[in-house]
Every structure is written in structure tokens, then in C-alpha cells.
Amino acid sequence: MISVEHLTKCYGDIVAVDDVSFKIDEGHVYGFLGPNGAGKTTIMNIMTGCLSATEGRVLIGGYDIFEEPCQAKKLIGYLPEQPPLYMTDTPLEYLKFVGEAKGLGGSELKEQIDKVIEQTKIENVKNRPISSLSKGYKQRVGIAQALLGNPKVIILDEPTVGLDPIQIVEIRDLIKELGREHTVIFSSHILSEVQAICDQVLIISKGKLVAFDQPENLEKLLLAPNEIIITTDARDKEIRDILAKINHIVDFTIKEEGAYTKAQIKTDHKDVYEVSRQIFLGFAEKNKTLLEMALKKTDLEDIFIELTEKSNSNEATESEGIKQ
Amino acid sequence: MIAVLKHELKTYFHSLATYVFGALLLAFVGIGSVLYNIQAAVSNFEFVLSFGSLIFVIIVPILTMRVLAEERKQKTDQLLYSLPITASQVILGKYIALLLIYLIPLSLICFYPLIFSRFGEVYLLTAYGSILAFFVMGSALISIGVFISSLTENQGFAAGIGIAIILFNYYSVRISEYVSSTAIGSVIAMLLLILVLGTIIRYLTKNNYLAYGVSGLLGAGILIVYLVDSTKLEGLLPAIMRKLSLFERFNAFVNGVFDMTAIVYYLTVIVFFLFLSVQSLEKRRYN
Known part of the structure; x- marks a missing residue:
């Protein structure tokens, strides 16, 4: 559906997007994840024709966004970071304008407007000036605008920023719902959000695409070991003896807290349960009680930090290399 | 385009x-009619329009300052870029809307000569000829205003620059009598103008070579002409200032001549500045 090839964008000497390539298929929800200033907005602006690229190209349904912008743009609905609303219009007037600009007219336009108003639940404010609406409603009007013309791809740039928790949940539900009929691409710097609604995650850091996979696969990808946290009434030395007999333990820390001792055990075994079973049996053998055992699986947050920090440290070594 | 226009x-x-635009235009033309047609009992409506044209200095920037600057400030230009319409359609839609707004007070003014003709002999042909020219000249000024608005996101700045440029254009003929008419004076002035042109080219295209190339060629041309035959450059600067004045050309209509070259000149100005506005809008995607 969308194919981005070797996209590069420079502002003078600053490289905002650095040789990014990916393909997006129909009918999934894609999440762009990255810290602030990573280049998410720049990539989205280029994909929607709001910005030119220094190099590379973007194909939307086979149309090049730079060569055949009108055909390509008909396939996309875009909500920029700041909803592009005319404050003096009412939502109804605004949607009418956008619909007409997208080439709709007559009864088709009316039907479409009614449909998106229902989808985004803005029926009760549709005749009030946009300037008087709350941020959540403004965001909805922005999304409604993107939905007009029934585009195949909907691109939303940080759609939940600045909303209250209830509105965030509502917008997320809306995105999930849209994912059934459209291809949805949205950006966020909130991990739990991406984890909750995306089928595919693209992690972007410093203008580079550092990972592109399903959230579950990304977790598997991670090389960092899993952690087991135990609380026991055994003492420091006894725990060391027990753990020494168990394979696949990379590292552990022990902390005595009054009558109890807490230990954090890191393992690189593929099956964490196998290790926890051995720990349990080891303690049982010594006749010591395990009061608590918890598994801490690495989640997307760890992957995110690791991947973005990795690209940071790479850069650091590179620049050091240049200095030398 | 129709969607943008609507x-x-x-x-x-x-x-x-x-409303300020319409009210000021009607008020100024109204005062003019009272002074010329009623008090002085002159039967030429053209003089009224000549008097009224001064108000363009204020009202054109007021009308055009927000047309593109506001889009940029509110970030609604991103919507326009992402919609399946071209920059030319956006500019044309906006420009035609401005012309329609301008036509509303002007259509009221069209009744004045008819009213006066009931009380005496009025030269209707020259009256309506000059109203048409008044419309075309206003349209040319509006196109300049649109271009200035496309350069900035600050409405006040757009209005200020607009007033300065139109005021300079209004007085340029009078100023031209005081500027140097020697050949060397013309060369210096031309080089300055070429520098300004080069800056605009560089701003719009972000292409240093093109800007330097165009400025260099034009500058070299001027210098060669000066070295070969410096008499050709004498009086060039005042002549250019007179030629560029939109208001000066309107005087032909006031004198009862329907000057086709003036109309063609106005239309050229309109096309030129609308083209620049489209380029300016397109350029923003490339910065």
C-alpha cells in the first residue's frame, strides 16, 4: 500500500531523516515510536506531501507523492500534530470545505459527513464555532477531517497528546475501530499506547528506522536477560550456594531486608520457567522457604530504551573515532 | 478551487x-463624489475614482494581510498541502474570493454615475471605462498584497510592508522628479534593484547559483551598456519609476482615454504576483 524508499531529509547540515525505507500493507494498525525530535513528524509530513524530501521516494498505492500528488493524496487522510482547523468555522462548515476539496459533492458529501460525525461522536457540537471547543473535541474534528473521502490510509500524528485519560482511551478505541476498515499509521512517544493498539511497530531514533516488527516479536528479539525476583528467609550465603548450582544465571544481586532477603536474578535461558523451577527446587532441597517469586519480563519499554540508546552510543563512538 | 473559493x-x-475594506472604499469614493460631482458640479466621475484610489494604500493591505499569513500561523496550511489540490488552485481560489469581495462595494459605486446622470449630463462611457480600470488596478494591487501575505506568518508585518509598497508606488512618480537622472546614478540604482531581485530569487528557490547567475548577468549587462554608451542610461531611473507606477497609468483613464496598454500592464502584474505567490507557497514545502 505504502512504500517508502531511501527517504532522506536534510535541513542544511542537520539530517532529520536518514535513509529510511519500509513497506506498509493494507489493513493493519502501524505505530511510529520514537522520542521527541526523532523524525516521526518529518517522515509523516513527507509521506503526506506536506514536505519535500532531499532524497528517496514515497509510493502511495503505486502513485509517487511527488510526481502524482493529487492521486496519491486522495488515498490518504492526514491529521498533523496540531489539528489544522479554521477557528471561525463550525465543525459542519469545516468538514464541508474539506469534503469539497477532496472532490466530494451532493448527497455523497452529506452521507460522508454524517458518517464521520457519527464515528468521531461530534454530533452535539457540530454547530458550535471550533474555537469554543475543548482540545479533545478539536482533535476529533481533526480526525473526522482525515476520515472524509474514505481514504485507504489514515495517518495520525500524536493523536492523543494533551488529552485527558478518558479522552485518550476514547481516541485509542476509535483508532482500533478504524483499523478494521483502513490502514492506520499513528505516531506516539508513549509505549503502552503503541503496545496496546498496534499490529506493527516502527521504532525511530535520530532519523533512523531502528526496528520494524510486531510488538511480540520485538520482545523476543531482545537480547537482555529476563529477571526473576525472589523474597526468601534464607540468608545471603545460603542463597549464593543455591544459585551457584543453577545454570544460565548471568548475574544476581542480594539485599537483606530485616528478617527477609530479596534477590534479583538475571537469566539468559530461553525458558524462564525452567530457571524458576530450578530455583524453587534448590531452595526446597536446603529446606528454605521461598516467600515470593516474581518474573519480570522485558517489555517494549526496555527494547525501546535499549534500541534508542544503542544508536546513541554508536553515534558517540563514531564521533570519537572521527576525533582520533 | 471552488471549495477554497467558497x-x-x-x-x-x-x-x-x-467590512472595513468595503466601508472605507465606499466612504472615500462617496466623499470624492460630494466634493467633485456635487459641490464643484463636475460631470466627470473619473476624477472621483482618481481621488478615491489613494485609499487603496490602506484597504488593500487590510484585506489581504491574513489571506496566507493566517494559514501559516494557524498551521492550516498543512491541511491545504495534504488535500488533493494544487498550490495554484489554492491561490486562484483565494484570489477570486478577494476579487468578489472587492466587487461588492464597486457594484454599489456603479450606481453613482447613473444617479448623477439624472441631474445633468454625465459621460457614462468614460465613467464606466474608468470604473473598469479602477477594478483592474485594484485587482493588481490585491495580487501584490496576496504575495506579501505569502511571505510571512505575521499579519501585521504583511500589512505594514503592503502599505509601504503601495504608498511608494502611489508617490513614485512624484519622487522620480527628485531622483538622480545621471547615468551613474541609474547604474547604482539598477545594481541595487538587481541585488533585491537576486535576494528574492534566492529566497524563493533556495538556489544560490541561480540567484548569483541571474544577478551577475544582469549586473554585467548594465555595466556593459554603461561603458559602451552611457547616454542611454541617462534618466533611466525616473523613467522606470514612472513606468512601474500602477497609479500613474490610471491617469490615462481619468483623462478619458481607455488605455489598453495599461490594462495589459495590470493583467501582467496580476499574473506575475499570483505566480510568485504559488511559488512562495510551494517553496515552503522545500525548506
Whole structure:
């Protein structure tokens, strides 16, 4: 559906997007994840024709966004970071304008407007000036605008920023719902959000695409070991003896807290349960009680930090290399 | 384009600037008619328009300052870029909307000569000829205003620059009598103008070589002409200032001549500045 090839964008000497390539298929929800200033907005602006690229190209349904912008743009609905609303219009007037600009007219336009108003639940404010609406409603009007013309791809740039928790949940539900009929691409710097609604995650850091996979696969990808946290009434030395007999333990820390001792055990075994079973049996053998055992699986947050920090440290070594 | 046009018109009717524009134009032309046609009992309506044209200095920037600057400030230009319409359609839609807004007070003014003709002999042909020219000249000024608005996101700045440029254009003929008419004076002035042109080219295209190339060629041309035959450059600067003045050309109509070259000149100015506005809008995607 969308194919981005070797996209590069420079502002003078600053490289905002650095040789990014990916393909997006129909009918999934894609999440762009990255810290602030990573280049998410720049990539989205280029994909929607709001910005030119220094190099590379973007194909939307086979149309090049730079060569055949009108055909390509008909396939996309875009909500920029700041909803592009005319404050003096009412939502109804605004949607009418956008619909007409997208080439709709007559009864088709009316039907479409009614449909998106229902989808985004803005029926009760549709005749009030946009300037008087709350941020959540403004965001909805922005999304409604993107939905007009029934585009195949909907691109939303940080759609939940600045909303209250209830509105965030509502917008997320809306995105999930849209994912059934459209291809949805949205950006966020909130991990739990991406984890909750995306089928595919693209992690972007410093203008580079550092990972592109399903959230579950990304977790598997991670090389960092899993952690087991135990609380026991055994003492420091006894725990060391027990753990020494168990394979696949990379590292552990022990902390005595009054009558109890807490230990954090890191393992690189593929099956964490196998290790926890051995720990349990080891303690049982010594006749010591395990009061608590918890598994801490690495989640997307760890992957995110690791991947973005990795690209940071790479850069650091590179620049050091240049200095030398 | 139609969608942009309809939307712009709707916005104008919600905007105070539109009413100020119409009211000031009608007030100025009204005062002119009282002074010339009623008190002085002159039967030529053209003089009224010549008098009224001064108000363009204020009202054109008031009308055009927000047309693109506001889009940029509110970030609604991103919507326009992402919609399946071209920059030319956006500019044309907005420009035609402005012309329609301008036509409303002007259509009221069209009744004045008819009213006066009931009380005496009025030269209707020259009256309506000059009203048409008045419309085309105003349209040319509006196209300049649109271009200035496309350069900035600050409405006040757009209005200020607009007033300065139109005022300079209004007085340029009078100023031209005081500027140096020697050959060397013309060369210096031409080189300065070429520098300004080069800066605009560089701003619009972000292409240093093109800007340097064009400025270099033009500059070299001027210098060669100066070295070969410096008499050709004498009086060039005042002549250019007179030629560029939009208001000066309107005087032909006031004198009862329907000057086709003036109309062609106005239309050229309109096309030129609308083209520049489209380029300016397109350029923003490339920065």
C-alpha cells in the first residue's frame, strides 16, 4: 500500500531523516515510536506531501507523492500534530470545505459527513464555532477531517497528546475501530499506547528506522536477560550456594531486608520457567522457604530504551573515532 | 478551487476586515463624489475614482494581510498541502474570493454615475471605462498584497510592508522628479534593484547559483551598456519609476482615454504576483 524508499531529509547540515525505507500493507494498525525530535513528524509530513524530501521516494498505492500528488493524496487522510482547523468555522462548515476539496459533492458529501460525525461522536457540537471547543473535541474534528473521502490510509500524528485519560482511551478505541476498515499509521512517544493498539511497530531514533516488527516479536528479539525476583528467609550465603548450582544465571544481586532477603536474578535461558523451577527446587532441597517469586519480563519499554540508546552510543563512538 | 473559493468567501463574511475594506472604499469614493460631482458640479466621475484610489494604500493591505499569513500561523496550511489540490488552485481560489469581495462595494459605486446622470449630463462611457480600470488596478494591487501575505506568518508585518509598497508606488512618480537622472546614478540604482531581485530569487528557490547567475548577468549587462554608451542610461531611473507606477497609468483613464496598454500592464502584474505567490507557497514545502 505504502512504500517508502531511501527517504532522506536534510535541513542544511542537520539530517532529520536518514535513509529510511519500509513497506506498509493494507489493513493493519502501524505505530511510529520514537522520542521527541526523532523524525516521526518529518517522515509523516513527507509521506503526506506536506514536505519535500532531499532524497528517496514515497509510493502511495503505486502513485509517487511527488510526481502524482493529487492521486496519491486522495488515498490518504492526514491529521498533523496540531489539528489544522479554521477557528471561525463550525465543525459542519469545516468538514464541508474539506469534503469539497477532496472532490466530494451532493448527497455523497452529506452521507460522508454524517458518517464521520457519527464515528468521531461530534454530533452535539457540530454547530458550535471550533474555537469554543475543548482540545479533545478539536482533535476529533481533526480526525473526522482525515476520515472524509474514505481514504485507504489514515495517518495520525500524536493523536492523543494533551488529552485527558478518558479522552485518550476514547481516541485509542476509535483508532482500533478504524483499523478494521483502513490502514492506520499513528505516531506516539508513549509505549503502552503503541503496545496496546498496534499490529506493527516502527521504532525511530535520530532519523533512523531502528526496528520494524510486531510488538511480540520485538520482545523476543531482545537480547537482555529476563529477571526473576525472589523474597526468601534464607540468608545471603545460603542463597549464593543455591544459585551457584543453577545454570544460565548471568548475574544476581542480594539485599537483606530485616528478617527477609530479596534477590534479583538475571537469566539468559530461553525458558524462564525452567530457571524458576530450578530455583524453587534448590531452595526446597536446603529446606528454605521461598516467600515470593516474581518474573519480570522485558517489555517494549526496555527494547525501546535499549534500541534508542544503542544508536546513541554508536553515534558517540563514531564521533570519537572521527576525533582520533 | 471552488471549495477554497467558497470557504474563503464564508470566512470573509465573518471577518471585520472585509467590512472595513468595503466601508472605507465606499466612504472615500462617496466623499470624492460630494466634493467633485456635487459641490464643484463636475460631470466627470473619473476624477472621483482618481481621488478615491489613494485609499487603496490602506484597504488593500487590510484585506489581504491574513489571506496566507493566517494559514501559516494557524498551521492550516498543512491541511491545504495534504488535500488533493494544487498550490495554484489554492491561490486562484483565494484570489477570486478577494476579487468578489472587492466587487461588492464597486457594484454599489456603479450606481453613482447613473444617479448623477439624472441631474445633468454625465459621460457614462468614460465613467464606466474608468470604473473598469479602477477594478483592474485594484485587482493588481490585491495580487501584490496576496504575495506579501505569502511571505510571512505575521499579519501585521504583511500589512505594514503592503502599505509601504503601495504608498511608494502611489508617490513614485512624484519622487522620480527628485531622483538622480545621471547615468551613474541609474547604474547604482539598477545594481541595487538587481541585488533585491537576486535576494528574492534566492529566497524563493533556495538556489544560490541561480540567484548569483541571474544577478551577475544582469549586473554585467548594465555595466556593459554603461561603458559602451552611457547616454542611454541617462534618466533611466525616473523613467522606470514612472513606468512601474500602477497609479500613474490610471491617469490615462481619468483623462478619458481607455488605455489598453495599461490594462495589459495590470493583467501582467496580476499574473506575475499570483505566480510568485504559488511559488512562495510551494517553496515552503522545500525548506
